[in-house]
Amino acid sequence: MPETPTTTGPSGGTEADRVRAAQPQGTERTRDRPVYAPRVDIVETEDALEILADMPGVTRDGVEVTLEQRVLSLRGRAEVSVPEGLAPLYLEYEPGDYERSFTLSDAVDPGGIEARVRGGVLHLRLPKAGPAKPQRIEVKAD
Amino acid sequence: MRPVSFFGGDPFRELRRLQDEMDRLAGAFAPAGGLAAAGFPAVNLYAGRDGIAVVAELPGVEAGDLEVHAHQDTLTIAGTRRPAAERAEAYHRRERRSGAFSRTVQLPFRVDPDRVEARLEDGVLRLSLQRPEEDKPRRIAITG
Numbered sequence: 001m002p003e004t005p006t007t008t009g010p011s012g013g014t015e016a017d018r019v020r021a022a023q024p025q026g027t028e029r030t031r032d033r034p035v036y037a038p039r040v041d042i043v044e045t046e047d048a049l050e051i052l053a054d055m056p057g058v059t060r061d062g063v064e065v066t067l068e069q070r071v072l073s074l075r076g077r078a079e080v081s082v083p084e085g086l087a088p089l090y091l092e093y094e095p096g097d098y099e100r101s102f103t104l105s106d107a108v109d110p111g112g113i114e115a116r117v118r119g120g121v122l123h124l125r126l127p128k129a130g131p132a133k134p135q136r137i138e139v140k141a142d
Numbered sequence: 143m144r145p146v147s148f149f150g151g152d153p154f155r156e157l158r159r160l161q162d163e164m165d166r167l168a169g170a171f172a173p174a175g176g177l178a179a180a181g182f183p184a185v186n187l188y189a190g191r192d193g194i195a196v197v198a199e200l201p202g203v204e205a206g207d208l209e210v211h212a213h214q215d216t217l218t219i220a221g222t223r224r225p226a227a228e229r230a231e232a233y234h235r236r237e238r239r240s241g242a243f244s245r246t247v248q249l250p251f252r253v254d255p256d257r258v259e260a261r262l263e264d265g266v267l268r269l270s271l272q273r274p275e276e277d278k279p280r281r282i283a284i285t286g
Contacts, residue, residue: 039237039238040235040237040238041225041226041227041233041235041236041237041238042233042234042235042236043226043227043232043233043234044232044233044234045232049234050226052202052226052238054201054202054238054265055201055265056199056200056201056264056265056266057199057264057265057266058264058265059264079264082188083188083195083197083268085190086188086189086190086193086194086195087188087189087190088186088187088188089187089188089189089194089250090161090185090186090187091186091187092184092185092186093184093185093186093199095199117264119201119202119203119204119262119264119265120199120200120201120202120264120265120266121201121202121265
């Protein structure tokens with residue numbers, strides 16, 4: 001759904017307003033880096049659902065995708081490096097890691113999920129489950 | 143505009159104010175909901191005596207769709223990000239903006255437009271801008 005844009009605002013505008021990832025109450029993260037919920041596009045094609053998640057600075061080695069009890073979790077650890085020998089002059093954003101989870105419906109076939117990372121974007125392809133196989137129930141005679 | 147402060151205070155306040163002005167102007171003419179209105183990309187600037195380093199996050203932007211140029215003491219990062227799908231009805235969720243963007247950033251000093259190094263890797267753009275030779279601070283010999 002389209003977002004309401006703001007025409008003014010602090011430098012960097014809405015793109016720099018990152019959303020922190022959800023966290024269970026009362027817990028802390030061990031790493032001292034912000035964790036954001038990556039922006040996603042979820043697109044439905046004829047035979048699959050595709051998820052694109054923005055995770056700049058994240059390579060294939062830094063990505064973790066897990067599926068447990070229909071919960072799909074995306075995690076990305078970014079390679080962050082600060083230019084050496086220079087002082088920060090003007091910082092609009094703080095680089096961090098990424099985390100977000102989705103609950104999948106039964107319409108997805110978990111065995112066929114494909115994932116790849118390119119240009120700091122995680123692409124997931126979730127094939128739709130085929131039509132349910134009819135179950136034959138045997139009726140025993142007494 | 144050169145930020146200068148001899149008696150304390152924040153020498154970069156002027157820089158930030160100028161940047162806000164520039165973003166406001168750019169945003170006013172940008173199509174609503176697009177990348178340009180959002181002030182994309184967000185940038186981090188680092189400066190030394192002889193140059194400036196810029197880091198910006200541009201996930202999903204191809205190098206071929208990106209243009210970077212420096213002129214005097216401004217830097218422009220412009221390009222296009224392609225949408226995930228062609229048809230709007232195909233989206234279940236659409237949070238990633240797409241379309242054309244152009245961002246002009248104010249630098250604290252002039253840079254050499256012919257010596258800009260740019261590298262785009264994993265959605266992160268890193269730029270290295272050099273000060274022209276004649277602008278570099280010189281050590282003044284003190285006699286006496």
